[in-house]
Amino acid sequence: MTVADADEAAPVPGAGPVLSLGAVAKRFPDGTRALDPVDLDVAAGEFVSVVGPSGCGKTTLLRIAAGLAEPSAGAVAARADRLGYVFQDPTLLPWRSVRTNVELFGELRGVPRAERRKRADAALELVGLTDFAGHRPRALSGGMRMRVSLARSLSLRPELFLLDEPFGSLDEITRERLDDDLLRLFAAERFAAVFVTHSVLEAVYLSTRVVVMSPRPGRVCGEFTVPFGYPRTEGLRYDPGLNRIAADVSACMRESAR
Numbered sequence: 082m083t084v085a086d087a088d089e090a091a092p093v094p095g096a097g098p099v100l101s102l103g104a105v106a107k108r109f110p111d112g113t114r115a116l117d118p119v120d121l122d123v124a125a126g127e128f129v130s131v132v133g134p135s136g137c138g139k140t141t142l143l144r145i146a147a148g149l150a151e152p153s154a155g156a157v158a159a160r161a162d163r164l165g166y167v168f169q170d171p172t173l174l175p176w177r178s179v180r181t182n183v184e185l186f187g188e189l190r191g192v193p194r195a196e197r198r199k200r201a202d203a204a205l206e207l208v209g210l211t212d213f214a215g216h217r218p219r220a221l222s223g224g225m226r227m228r229v230s231l232a233r234s235l236s237l238r239p240e241l242f243l244l245d246e247p248f249g250s251l252d253e254i255t256r257e258r259l260d261d262d263l264l265r266l267f268a269a270e271r272f273a274a275v276f277v278t279h280s281v282l283e284a285v286y287l288s289t290r291v292v293v294m295s296p297r298p299g300r301v302c303g304e305f306t307v308p309f310g311y312p313r314t315e316g317l318r319y320d321p322g323l324n325r326i327a328a329d330v331s332a333c334m335r336e337s338a339r
């Protein structure tokens with residue numbers, strides 16, 4: 082089952098990028114220069130990861146892409162009516178059930194109740210939490226809460242999915258499991274994705290392209306195409322070709338930090 086209905090307007094391949102950042106820069110009112118001009122285009126069906134040292138402006142870039150923050154200079158164009166944003170923390174409402182947490186965004190957008198529930202149940206099925214729909218968040222593990230957060234954004238049927246280091250606080254096994262879940266969701270829904278992470282291997286494993294940012298003020302200092310198709314499965318983590326790309330990405334990050 083997918084969350085998206087066939088009759089919904091999907092991004093048309095070849096009709097230009099879903100997200101286009103042109104010379105986007107950010108200086109905060111206190112004078113902090115977070116971003117030097119950054120150009121980034123993301124096409125339909127692309128999964129782009131952004132890696133870079135702490136404080137280089139990755140979250141700032143994502144917030145600008147989502148329209149949650151204004152750039153000081155440059156232009157942002159998002160050709161996506163439906164945008165999903167997953168934060169570093171799951172940010173669930175503790176008094177609501179898993180299902181009604183997933184329904185929240187639809188509720189805020191005025192989606193009728195029956196439709197909301199249908200979408201929430203489809204999203205919960207996709208993330209493997211159907212049996213927990215009636216539970217409160219406190220009864221779930223950290224990884225399960227993050228899955229609820231993913232489902233909440235998926236229920237909006239995002240054409241553009243922005244994820245800010247969603248699995249950073251989880252243990253390695255849980256993170257790997259959620260990476261595989263995310264790959265499955267990407268294969269099923271084919272949204273355009275921008276994924277911020279500190280893990281180079283995670284970035285390469287998930288993405289069609291990895292963008293490396295310099296230390297603050299962040300700018301793009303390297304881009305790497307990952308020439309592996311989807312679906313991707315666990316074994317690819319140990320593929321020498323994939324690990325060579327990861328080594329090149331790490332070298333680029335080290336070089337830019339000198």
Ligand SMILES: Nc1ncnc2c1ncn2[C@@H]1O[C@H](COP(=O)(O)OP(=O)(O)OP(=O)(O)O)[C@@H](O)[C@H]1O
Pocket residue numbers: 109110111113114115133134135136137138139140141142297
């Ligand atoms: N509202 C703000 N006012 C002033 N400075 C800010 C503000 N928000 C962020 N910054 C600064 O901008 C820089 C970039 O922050 P940002 O959170 O985008 O970095 P990041 O790459 O996502 O970091 P991390 O990887 O640690 O999450 C940092 O130096 C941060 O302190």
